[in-house]
Amino acid sequence: MTLSHLLTERAAAAIDVRRAARTSKASGGALLAVVVLLAALPYVVFSDITDTLVNFYVLVALASMWNLLAGFGGLVSVGQQAFVGIGAYSVIALADLGVQPYLAVPLAALTCVVFAVPTSWLAFRLRGDYFAVGTWVIAEVYRLLVVRVDALGGASGKGLAGLSGLDPALRGALTYWVALALTLATVGGCYLLLRGRVGLSLMAVRDEETAASAAGIDVTRAKRIVYLVSAAGTGAAGGVITVSSLSVNPDAIFNVQWSAYMIFIVVIGGIGFVEGPLLGAVVFFALQQLLADYGSWYLVLLGAVGIAAARWLPGGLWGLVRDRTGLSLFPVGYYVRDPGHAR
Numbered sequence: 001m002t003l004s005h006l007l008t009e010r011a012a013a014a015i016d017v018r019r020a021a022r023t024s025k026a027s028g029g030a031l032l033a034v035v036v037l038l039a040a041l042p043y044v045v046f047s048d049i050t051d052t053l054v055n056f057y058v059l060v061a062l063a064s065m066w067n068l069l070a071g072f073g074g075l076v077s078v079g080q081q082a083f084v085g086i087g088a089y090s091v092i093a094l095a096d097l098g099v100q101p102y103l104a105v106p107l108a109a110l111t112c113v114v115f116a117v118p119t120s121w122l123a124f125r126l127r128g129d130y131f132a133v134g135t136w137v138i139a140e141v142y143r144l145l146v147v148r149v150d151a152l153g154g155a156s157g158k159g160l161a162g163l164s165g166l167d168p169a170l171r172g173a174l175t176y177w178v179a180l181a182l183t184l185a186t187v188g189g190c191y192l193l194l195r196g197r198v199g200l201s202l203m204a205v206r207d208e209e210t211a212a213s214a215a216g217i218d219v220t221r222a223k224r225i226v227y228l229v230s231a232a233g234t235g236a237a238g239g240v241i242t243v244s245s246l247s248v249n250p251d252a253i254f255n256v257q258w259s260a261y262m263i264f265i266v267v268i269g270g271i272g273f274v275e276g277p278l279l280g281a282v283v284f285f286a287l288q289q290l291l292a293d294y295g296s297w298y299l300v301l302l303g304a305v306g307i308a309a310a311r312w313l314p315g316g317l318w319g320l321v322r323d324r325t326g327l328s329l330f331p332v333g334y335y336v337r338d339p340g341h342a343r
Helices: 003-011 024-039 047-072 081-096 101-123 128-147 168-195 197-207 209-214 219-245 257-269 276-294 296-312 316-325
Strands: 015-017 334-336
Touching: 024 168, 047 168, 047 197, 047 219, 047 257, 047 276, 081 101, 081 128, 081 219, 081 257, 101 128, 101 168, 101 219, 168 197, 168 219, 197 209, 197 219, 209 219, 257 276, 257 296, 257 316, 276 296, 276 316
Parallel strands: none
Antiparallel strands: 015 334
């Protein structure tokens, strides 16, 4: 079975219609308290902790955008690094034009939307595995184009202008808050989008395009909306990477490892759940921190965890939690359950 079919079938394996959950109000209050606590961290912890959390927030945002695209829209892409790179280089270019780098992050998201429109016209001519491979090729084309622009540093990359005058402590705190805002915007945006008519249309398209079209759904419009939203969030994450690292390199920022991270996190956490990327990012980040010193064994162990999750946890960790407890942090119109319990 192909990768796109496996992920799409897992996301559509069992569907239950709900608009609320018994724990939604309590979980909403708990989430608000967690957000307030996280926002206050620059005042109470050392900068190395907040710097580490910036990387975690970026992973959550990237995984949430990929989950929206593939888990709810059925568009399995391995080329989302294209928008990571475009967002990162947009911040570099805007900063060179005098735009404050932190303000350039949302502008980078808009830039990615602009690039995503013609990209979607090309990519949507492909289906299934062809779409997945095609997005990878498109990402590589964007990398090759960027390398040839001397104003962006060419193959050696370029440093970020506009932050050298800031106090390091203030810069670290601002970067942390921007990354936290990115995570809240991507997760909250997914939730709000999926609760509306667009979300229902998306999942109908994911399950069966022909039937969705026959039911009166504008399939191309629904797919383009989710593609553009995903591009915007992914591009903003690329912008945060730039303001955090203060430089960008084309080979690193356009690397397919970004898509690999997204897929791994979503598969582990639970594809088709808004909560899945959050839990998956926690697991992935913990493994990254614990196993990074083990060299090649780090990759072997990550692969083993991914295979085990795909084999024995078809709904991911959050699917297991939800089937056992009914817990819902972000109840939407449809949610995916473990196929083994879909009776």
